[in-house]
Amino acid sequence: MAETGKLRRAETSSGAIEYILERKKVKNINLHVRRDCTVYVSAPRYVPVREIECFIAEKSRYILQAQEYYRSRAEAVPRPVYTDGAAVKLLGRDMELKVIQSDRQQVTSDDERIYIMLKDAADTERIERLYSQWLAKRCSEELTAITQEVWQDFQPLGIHLPALKIRTMKARWGSCHYGKGMIVLNRRLIEAPPRCIAHVVAHELCHFIYPNHSADFYALLDRMSPDWRSAKTELERLVILR
Ligand SMILES: [Zn+2]
Incomplete structure (x- = not known):
């Protein structure tokens, strides 16, 4: 899946949040947390990084909760053991x-x-x-x-x-x-x-x-x-x- 974004860091009151920023023909700033816990943000070209990072700071609680959810989900699945009956x-x-x-x-x-x-x-x-x-x-x-x-x-x-x-x-x-x-x-x-x-x-x-x-x-x-x-x-x- 095409990835052109850069990894950046936003300082928020909940600590630094790393995110990938992709400039796109979109109307608003969009943010989602992926299964691997990376934070993906797409934003129109004209929106300054400062404004994007304010947006991330506002969503920091949601971001940390989502990352915690994906982390616990990955840990809940045990690594496979290849023995008879597996x-x-x-x-x-x-x-x-x-x-x-x-x-x-x-x-x-x-x-x-x-x-x-x-x-x-x-x-x-x-x-x-x-x-x-x-x-x-x-x-x-x-x-x-x-x-x-x-x-x-x-x-x-x-x-x-x-x-x-x-x-x-x-x-x-x-x-x-x-x-x-x-x-x-x-x-x-x-x-x-x-x-x-x-x-x-x-x-x-x-x-x-x-x-x-x-x-x-x-x-x-x-x-x-x-x-x-x-x-x-x-x-x-x-x-x-x-
Ligand atoms: Zn793709």
Whole structure:
């Protein structure tokens, strides 16, 4: 998601608040706190920074409360432990890990389970490594296939099939590097249902036409991915980034 803003600091009576400022064609100063606790502000070009920081100071209580909420939410979700019987998510499905002692080292899956076969079923480090490798490959295959499928609708707009990079990101689902003809998708999207992944891909592909989040951008996104709002809500409910 295009990011052109700069990180700044506003001094308020509740302490310094760091925020990202983006100048945009908007009517008012808009402020929101993101899931990763960053404070994002958009404002018209003609509004001086002093006025923006007054606005932030007025909202400081709300900002601190929202940051506290997101922090506690992220902490409430335990880090996954990959042992026999562990619950994991794959493409929106709840799956169970099965660790099986076997002379043949292999990872396979069906609709409900992911089978990790290895010599020493107590070797948690190796289990985690085997699972991660399998998941990375699966992630690459699935995200590539979904990107190609979504791109079919964008091809008539003159957009080339972008190069795809998959990364672990703490605060964003994807980003578009339109100058390089490349999109980056968050590795953790593999946990989400395909329709949620498709929404992220459509969002990034729209950036090849409109690099910013302008009204034109959202008009195009509405046309290309009409139910993107519900897909986004579902994605944020199911997969909590950290
Ligand atoms: Zn974006």
